[in-house]
Structures are given as structure tokens and as C-alpha cells.
Amino acid sequence: MKKTAKKAERRQIFRKRVMLTFSQKLVGQPVMYRLIKEYDVAVNILFAKVLPNETGKLVVEFSASDEKRLNKGINFLKSLGVRIEPISKEIVRDEENCIDCGACTSVCRSGALSIDRKSFELVFDQEKCVLCEMCIHACPMKVINISF
């Protein structure tokens, strides 16, 4: 019961996962602050690499009460010159060939990959994944890939 209610609540909020690329010039500006304050878009930063005088990268999940509001916010970012790419890619595991060793969990900072304490099976929580792709490198069986 509780789960269904939660799901319904989620549906009402419009969410979008995107990757943002900032030019060197934009890195010094409070872009996210303006997006939140002026456009009322909630921003959940999943992955960030922002350093002075370097191209910045953010993986974020936007959420707003309706699609229009969200698109207005996205247009604002576009007007500043932020490159926006939808995240349609995801990490996929060839379960047939996975040996559940756990080497990938070692490098997974978001906690998306973990070993179940009872079954000792590898568990992947897509929701938590920030697409850092470190698991692809860490997998000794080479059974983790990215799909577009």
C-alpha cells in the first residue's frame, strides 16, 4: 500500500536526468542558484566535476511540479550556453556471466552497486547510479557496459 502511494506521488512530480557541460567562463557563475531561485526547479546533483578554469561537468536530476516550469528552467540554462544532454544511457550488467565477486562495488562511490549481505549476490540500484563508469574499469570479468 505504502509503496503504491509513494509511486503515485512520484508521478506527479516531473523529473529529468541530464548531463550539463559548462564552459570555463560559466564555471565562476552561480548558475544553479539562479535556476533554483528564479525558476523554482529542484536540483539534485548526482555527480560533479567543477574546477576553476576548466570545463565543468554536472550530472543532475531536475524535478518540478510541471513540465512547463522545468522546460523554462532548461531554456534558461541553454540561453547561458550550458550544453544539456539527456541521460538515456545506463549501466548494464551481463548477469549470466557475472560471478558476483564484488570488485565493482569497491569503486562505486554512489552506492548503486553493493553485495547483498545474505545471498552475497551483486545488487544494482539504477536510481543511485551517477554514470561515473568506474565499475566498467573495475570489473575483472568485463561484463559491465554502458548502453545508449
Next chain:
Amino acid sequence: MAFERSIEEINEKIRCGNVVVATAEEILSMAESDGYENTFRKVDVVTTGTFGPMCSTGAFLNFGHSDPPIKMQKVWLNDVPAYTGIAAVDAYIGATELSESRGFEYGGAHVIEDLIADKPVRLRATSYGTDCYPLREIETYINRQMLNQAYIFNPRNAYQNYTVAINTSDRTIYTYMGILYPKMANATYCSAGQLSPLLNDPFYETIGIGTRIFLGGAQGYVAWEGTQHSPSVARNEKGIPIGGAGTLAVIGDIKKMNRRYMRAAVFERYGVSMYVGLGVPIPVINEKIFRNVLVRDEDIQVPVLDYSVGRRKRPALGIVNYKQLRSGSVVIQGREVKTAPISSYKMAREIATELKKWILKGEFFLSNYVQPLPKNQNVKPLEIRDLEDLEVEYEKNR
């Protein structure tokens, strides 16, 4: 007189179909629920298992003679060099050898896995030609069926305990223990712990040369002490070595193996290795052996070593146990560090369970060892010495 049972008695029970077998994990809950004495009297055999990367793995192959025959001097299997400095068509392919065309992507371990998976493997060999072996070059395809003999001979497997790897430096390092983030952001470990063969028989009282084992999904044998077998490392009050100690050299038939339990691995910027599935049955011949198989993850301590120090002796940053490691984090030098395994506990459990099934079905009989493993020796380092030093050292140790 204290209760005892012989391996012959156990094998008779296997033949009659009334043998009682438990895995090294199941025995723990049994002893808790049924009591120590009852469990000891009830259980005849405890099965162990491990499934981790074991670089010291390889296979002897005999290809058969071509017409005209060739005395192979250099040989490649799917572009991976194999050693053929033995008889004309015998070769040894090592798991960590790299492909000459694909580098880190493909190595000897992949050749072995492909053979076990019944895939065709391209064989190429060259020679200087002799009167009795005139052919100088050959290129053909083989699979495991076409070979006369194909057997795994692994000089060092089943390490009794190991180490925990951590990185205190400022850069990410790439090791055989996986990718280690800078500043102690993660730590990796590699042992089946309470399921591991040699940790359930810490003084090698039942495991020795000739012991029949589960190897790669088939029946294999302990052939010798493993290389770097080092039983004299420090032990805790339960007799468990703190760090890598005993090892096994094992032998088994590739033709009977199952790919599920022999898997090629690539460790980024390190190289190729092979996950080997290995399980050993421990006959509960007396109470001392029974006490040993009750070992738990919390009884097994392991040193945390700094892998950013590229020296023979890496600094130890502390000692933790496998129960702590499996919880997902440990405290090292006052800091909480995320932990992750490199070997598969799930597969170790499956191997111990599979071995148990074989025994229950009467397909697998236990063996007495023909010779025990050494119980008192250390690993020697390799020093860079000149001939004079060597002679002085030799005289001193004679």
C-alpha cells in the same frame, strides 16, 4: 576413549549412502542449534570452497603429432605464447601470459577458459626443423576434445588467508587487488574466510599431497605444497595465520572441467588472471579437526597493507577480521574505510555446496594424503647479490 572416525569409515558411509555432509558455513549454525557434541558425532565431512583470482594457474597440453611432424620451438594459442621448451608437442600455457595481438584484453586464462567452453583455439607453431621432425611451421585449430592430454597444473592456489589492500597515496592505483582510490577511500580483500579450504584445516592435518579436491568443476588433486607455502607466519590464539600462509599446488583434468568454475579475468592496468573454483572436503576424523572447521569470519584476522608503497615489505596500517570486512566498512587508523571483496563469496558457497552434493550422491570419495604438507617454513626473499656473496651465504647456511 574420545570419539574418532577414519576416512575408510567415511568412504564406506558414502558407498552406503548414509554419509552426513555439511558446508563450512552450515556447520556453524548446526553446532549452534544441535549443540557441539551432537554435531561433532553427526557430521562426517565438512566441505569448503573458494573462488578468487589465482595468477599462478596454467595448463599442460599435448597437441598430438602432425604429418609431417614438427618439434615445436615456439607456440601460440590464439596469439598467446605458450612454453614449449619441453618435448616436441607438449606445451604449458600460463594464465597471465598476454596475447601478442590484443594485449591486456586477452591472455592465457582466456585460452584456458575457451578450451573449457569447447571453443576452437587457433594453434600456431614454428620450429628450426630436424631430421626426425622436418616441419618448420604449422597453423591449425584445436579444441579440448582433439588434445591428447589437457590438464591444469597450478603452482600456487588456495592461499590460506591473504591481505587487505589500501592506498594512502594521492593518486588512484591499479593493482591485482583492484582499483584503489587515493587517501584510503576504499580497501579490498580477497578470501573466502570461513569457507576457505586451508582456514578450515589451519595445520594441514587432513589436507596434504594426494588429497582429492573439487577443481574447476571436476575432481582434481593436491599435487604438492604450493609455491611460497609459508606455514610459519604469525598465528592468532586459534592457530589462524594472520596474513598469507599455506598454499597448494593442484592438478586437474581440463576435459572434465566446467567453465562456470574457471574464469579469465582482466585487472585494469595490471593484467590477466584467472578465477579458479577450488573446494576441499575435510573429514571430521577427530574432535580437533571438528574444532578447526568451526572457524568463523570473526576469528580470521588479516593485515591491512599500503599498496601505494611499491616495495617488498609494504607498511601495515592495522589488523581487521573478515566479519568486519564483510560488513562493508572498517576503521583503519581512526577513519572509516569502505571495504569490498575481490573473490566471490557466493561462488565459494556454491562450490562447497556442489562438492557436498557429489559426496552425498556417492560420486566423490575422500582420500588420505600420501604425504603431509610442510608445517614449518618461511618464504625466502630474492636478494640482488654477486657470486661471492652467494658463496659466503651458502657456506654459512650449509
